[in-house]
Amino acid sequence: MSPLLSIDEPRPARSPARPQWRAFTEMGFRPLYLAGCGWALASVLAWVYAPGLLRGDLPGVFWHAHEMLWGFVATIAVGFLLTAGANWTGRNPLHGNPLAALCLVWAAARIGYLVPGRNAFLVAGAADALFFLWGAAALGRSVWLTRNRRNYGVPLLLAALAGAHAAYLSSAAAGDYLGLMRAFNAGLICMAVLTLLIARRVIPFFAQRAVQGLKIPPHTRSGHWQLAAGVAAVALLLAGQAPAASAALAASGLIALAQWLAWKPWAVRRVPLLWILYAGYLGLGIGLLVAAAQLAGLVLRTAWPAHVIGVAGFSVLILGMVTRTALGHLGRPLRTDRSMVTSYALMILAALLRLAALPPTQASVALLHASATAWALALALYLWRFFPLMIRPRADAPQGAVRVAAARPAGPAPRP
Known part of the structure; x- marks a missing residue:
């Protein structure tokens, strides 16, 4: 069974490589980590120091809450899952120009929420929904084709994030504050469930690899109860x-x-x-x-x-x-x-x-x-x-090749 993230200890690079578009779009984490973190920086500064820039139809605190959850946290999650999916399945779910197109869809949503007018709001909402559903479909396809049953539920959690996002925007457009808060809390807890699922797999795995002699119990049964409790809370x-x-x-x-x-x-x-x-x-x-x-x-x-x-x-x-x-x-x-x-x-x-x-x-x-x-x-x-x-190839990749670290496990696989 292949690990969630198989990360080899690399050899030092012989010489720095030039930036390459192929390297930048090779795996989901590269553009989406940068996009999510860059937007988190810019959006918080705008919210705190320049709120006058927020002139879209999603006003004030509603925009801030949406962008922190779906524009930042969930974006990083998509980047991580598209990358981890390559390790789960041996198939890279999305790369090259399709990955670049996914990032453009994401950028269109971020811009759309800042532009005044209902049309821009609708375009932004549709772009965000497409972003999450596209990411879920790409990951789901890889998981399904390789019959990676232990991860069948992960694309569904991404789809649930898209559903909570749609409910949030619908409530905001209707002026339904209670519905908006219900949708936001559902999205927040859905993201928490996904985060708990992933973190419970990788943190003990990382820790046991880094600290010699450290043994951590898998907590498989408690993890299943935790997942069930989280899903029940959302429902x-x-x-x-x-x-x-x-x-x-x-x-x-x-x-x-x-x-x-x-x-x-x-x-x-x-x-x-x-x-x-x-x-x-x-x-x-x-x-x-x-x-x-x-x-x-x-x-x-x-x-x-x-x-x-x-x-x-x-x-x-x-x-x-x-x-x-x-x-x-x-x-x-x-x-x-x-x-x-x-x-x-x-x-x-x-x-x-x-x-x-x-x-x-x-x-x-x-x-x-x-x-x-x-x-x-x-x-x-x-x-x-x-x-x-x-924006450059892996440090240990010959002639700019970018390896997906899925083919060679490096230690025991983290338990689900």
């Missing part, structure tokens, strides 16, 4: 059953925290590529408990679950994943440098400052601005470090 949210959804979210969050403890976080404290992933998974688990408390009426402010899950969970975890997986698939040593560790520290600082800004105090605005600045610097460092690498 119950859409059905308007808040108390039952709260219980399902609490179960999923508690399982995540139990897994985190079983992964022996103290053993990875000296490995930045690992502790950043552990920090994000911890934030996600806590965020699910906060969401459960909010649905139960114990947390009154609706912004808390979104920001604990989204910033302390997704964003911290994403920065670690886009570093770790990119290094491996680019044929680079699996080591951090000063810029990478600095970006991790800045992202964690941004998360803490953003949470501190949630209570309405005199310091809230200053904390929000400080958080946005730290966020932008963290992502800018990532882009500065990785953009030159993403």
Whole structure:
């Protein structure tokens, strides 16, 4: 059974290669990691420092929430899954000009939400739906053709994200705030379920490869219960059953925290590529408990679950994943440098400052601005470090060839 991500320790490159279009569009992570992180940087700066630029039909906070979840987090997920799909199946789901076309569809959506007028809004919404459904179909085709049964459900989660996106925009257009929040929360939890599924596979796998002698139990049974609880929470949210959804979210969050403890976080404290992933998974688990408390009426402010899950969970975890997986698939040593560790520290600082800004105090605005600045610097460092690498062939690829690291497993396969 092939691993989710098989990343070989590379040999040093003999000489730097020139940028190549073929290399840039060889795998989904290359353009989509850059696009997602670049848009996350730009959109947060616009939201905090230049809200006057947001003149589309999706106003203010609704645009910000949509772009953070679907424009940033879900975009990175698509890039990751298109790349991981090559390892699951031995078939690259999307590459070359079709991948470039998918990215143009994504860009059309981002621009469309900023242009005034209902036509631009409709075009943007259709482009976003096409982006997610296209990604789901490409991944699903590879999974189906290779009969990769353990991953049959992953394309369906991407399709569910597209459905939640459509419900969100429909509610926004109709002025239905309750429907909009229901769709947003469903999309948020759907993304959390997908993230838990992937992270539970790869984090222990990465940790056992990096820390000599570290043994981590697979938690297969608890993972199945966690997945079932997450899917139930999404269904119950859409059905308007808040108390039952709260219980399902609490179960999923508690399982995540139990897994985190079983992964022996103290053993990875000296490995930045690992502790950043552990920090994000911890934030996600806590965020699910906060969401459960909010649905139960114990947390009154609706912004808390979104920001604990989204910033302390997704964003911290994403920065670690886009570093770790990119290094491996680019044929680079699996080591951090000063810029990478600095970006991790800045992202964690941004998360803490953003949470501190949630209570309405005199310091809230200053904390929000400080958080946005730290966020932008963290992502800018990532882009500065990785953009030159993403547009070039793998460091260990002869004559510019780009290898898909699926054919040669490197260690035991992570359990589902």
